[in-house]
Amino acid sequence: MLDLLEFFAAHGKPASLAEISQHFGWPRSSTFNLLSTLGARGYLFEPEGRGRFYPTPRWLAIAHTISAAEPIPDTLVRLAGDLNERTGETVCVGAASGGNVIFLEVVQSKARVRYAAEVGQRIPLHATASGQAIMSQWPGRQRTALLRKVEFERYGPGTPMSVEAVEDQIRAGLFRGWFRSASNYSQDLGGVSLPISISERVFSLTVAGPLNRIEVRMPEIAKLMHATVAQHFGPRYLGNEIKGLTTPPLDVI
Structure with missing residues (x-):
């Protein structure tokens, strides 16, 4: 069917x-x-x-x-559209589903060469910036239980190939203040992701595009994402709602 x-x-x-x-x-x-x-x-x-x-x-x-019974928060939809306009790249909102992230909202880049994501697309939690952003907000026991079930497969040069490697990337992302992917899952694709917590639901907010275009812009995009989140949710949101995440100065707007 x-x-x-x-x-x-x-x-x-x-x-x-x-x-x-x-x-x-x-x-x-x-x-x-x-x-x-x-x-x-x-x-x-x-x-x-x-x-x-x-x-x-x-x-x-x-x-x-079905959608009305468990909708994506309107603030997240507006935030995704705003980031698409500001970055010129594809923006995805995701949530955990089993061992994957499922995209619930996608705003496509208007660039000829872009990340062509789709609503309903699934990507592995452990190997992607989107997934690691979500897992960073889980209790350690929950994260360990999922990672023990992972069959590690090399998708690209950036793919973490062990539980320890995933945990290292999550710790680095929290310390950095944003999560990054550089050919982690899709070859020659780069992404920057933040966790977003709303009513005890954790989402990922990801800006992604061709690696050769986006890699040098990752720190700039990350600051822009923090600043845009602060505009939509309030300047104290990331520090108060997102556990362990470093917040850079919001001086890019």
Whole structure:
């Protein structure tokens, strides 16, 4: 069913049973059963009346209901948009989901060459600036329990390859006042991340882009992020709400 939804999203037009069956290599009988069930439940209709199917707005209504029950705080959405305008790079808001960070909000850079992140994208907690920012706010026992389950894999030259290496990068990030990634997970991608705590939920706020463009700007971007967070949440926020994080002078606005 998820494959079918992604198929319609990619094609953007109605499709027949034969087209869907052929595209996925599904048996026609199984494809017919799936389309019939979704149609009977109000999730598909035939806009042309010729046996060509397309999703109904019911999917969107359900998605809105789910989102409204646990929304991303409006302040974070505005903050992400503000940082996108100020840095010119892609800005992502993430939260922990199992052993990964899942992006809940993405504001794409307008640059031709950019980090093309997507809402719903998952990246590993231990290997990324976004994940380490979130884990820095966890109790040590919680962090240790997760890291013991990690199967360390070399994604790039910056990937931490042991529990100790992850802990070292987290300590360095807290002392520095921001978390960095330089080909840690995606080759030639760089990122700067801060943890954001709202109503006992910890999010990551990340500015990311091509490493050859962003690496020399990391300290500048980090100061800009601190200053922008102070504008949206108040100047005392990072010192009061984020455990252990060094706060640089807010002199860049």
